[in-house]
Amino acid sequence: MAASKGKTKGKGKIPATLIPGDGIGPEITEAVVQILDALGSPFAWDRQLGGMAAAKSEGDPAPKALLDSIARNKLALKGPLTTPVGGGFRSINVRLRETFGLYANMRPVRTLVPGGRYEDIDIVLFRENLEGLYVAWEHYVAIDDDPRAVAVSSGINTRAGSRRIAEHAFEWAVRHGRKKVTIVHKANVLKALTGLFLETARDVASRYEKKIAFDDRIVDACAMQLVLNPQQFDVIVTTNLFGDILSDQLAGLVGGLGMAPGANIGPDAAIFEAVHGSAPDIAGKGIANPLALLLAAGLMLEHVGKEDLSKRINKAVDVVLNKDLVRTRDLGGKATTADFARAMIKRLK
Numbered sequence: 001m002a003a004s005k006g007k008t009k010g011k012g013k014i015p016a017t018l019i020p021g022d023g024i025g026p027e028i029t030e031a032v033v034q035i036l037d038a039l040g041s042p043f044a045w046d047r048q049l050g051g052m053a054a055a056k057s058e059g060d061p062a063p064k065a066l067l068d069s070i071a072r073n074k075l076a077l078k079g080p081l082t083t084p085v086g087g088g089f090r091s092i093n094v095r096l097r098e099t100f101g102l103y104a105n106m107r108p109v110r111t112l113v114p115g116g117r118y119e120d121i122d123i124v125l126f127r128e129n130l131e132g133l134y135v136a137w138e139h140y141v142a143i144d145d146d147p148r149a150v151a152v153s154s155g156i157n158t159r160a161g162s163r164r165i166a167e168h169a170f171e172w173a174v175r176h177g178r179k180k181v182t183i184v185h186k187a188n189v190l191k192a193l194t195g196l197f198l199e200t201a202r203d204v205a206s207r208y209e210k211k212i213a214f215d216d217r218i219v220d221a222c223a224m225q226l227v228l229n230p231q232q233f234d235v236i237v238t239t240n241l242f243g244d245i246l247s248d249q250l251a252g253l254v255g256g257l258g259m260a261p262g263a264n265i266g267p268d269a270a271i272f273e274a275v276h277g278s279a280p281d282i283a284g285k286g287i288a289n290p291l292a293l294l295l296a297a298g299l300m301l302e303h304v305g306k307e308d309l310s311k312r313i314n315k316a317v318d319v320v321l322n323k324d325l326v327r328t329r330d331l332g333g334k335a336t337t338a339d340f341a342r343a344m345i346k347r348l349k
Helices: 025-039 052-058 064-073 092-099 159-175 193-206 219-228 240-253 291-303 307-322 337-348
Strands: 014-019 043-047 075-078 104-110 122-128 132-143 146-156 180-185 213-218 235-238 261-265 270-274
Touching (some): 025 291, 025 307, 025 337, 043 064, 064 075, 092 270, 104 240, 122 240, 159 180, 159 193, 180 193, 180 219, 180 240, 193 213, 235 240, 291 307, 307 337
Parallel strands (some): 014 043, 014 075, 122 235, 180 213, 180 235
Antiparallel strands (some): 132 146, 261 270
């Protein structure tokens, strides 16, 4: 699907920016748009270039037209974007989060295909999205004739930022009837950086103690326990870097990144995405799994108050995967991207 500038108008529709992305992005985005259309999509898409496609045509992976579109619509569905190597370009994903203040990154995982190593997984991770070591305030220190003899990286956590993500996680957990929130940290070593996060999150948790249980885990212990007994976890809230790592581990428990959607939420905008990368090695072959982006679209529907449509997508996904047995290669099947889209459309009509 070729991205083009300008709005697709629809009476009564919700304006939303659509970013097909790079690599397999256009293929899976086209599949998801077709599935949403069969559902009676509530969105009027404003298609915009981002990533390598935008860098080649606009000289910037996050061009002004894209940023203006998101600022105007305050809602976006994003395919995987590649940040060009060299040339001083920052990660486009980080740039979008910072530009629009998307402080909360939600990454839910659940068992969709039974019979794997783990069963009955249903965990939602909330990751602080703007602070921590992930802000990459880095520099080198020269020694003698080596200009890069020492690498220095600084992290920052604020009480305000820690409180904001903790409140978001606890509010979501209570609203959705979850049982427990686990605060993940490294306060035994990074006593200031993650100690502040833990202290603040505990303070937030104390205000919810009559509504929901909470505990905390050191990040390395959490990683081990996710492998040994993942069912003990329900909702996890953690810092930026730890969340980046643990969310990929969580995806591995349910079949890989092809099953992992993400939502980036801020006070004035929200961007929904597949967690996986652009997979250039299989781009154009028609075999990519569109499921992660489809599930992200489901989160987007829920965000705009279309919970009924989101539930229909989740129900159809379960039927297509486990009754119709239409699965892409990464899930042990033989279905193409188009095969999966057709199967979903059939179940939604």
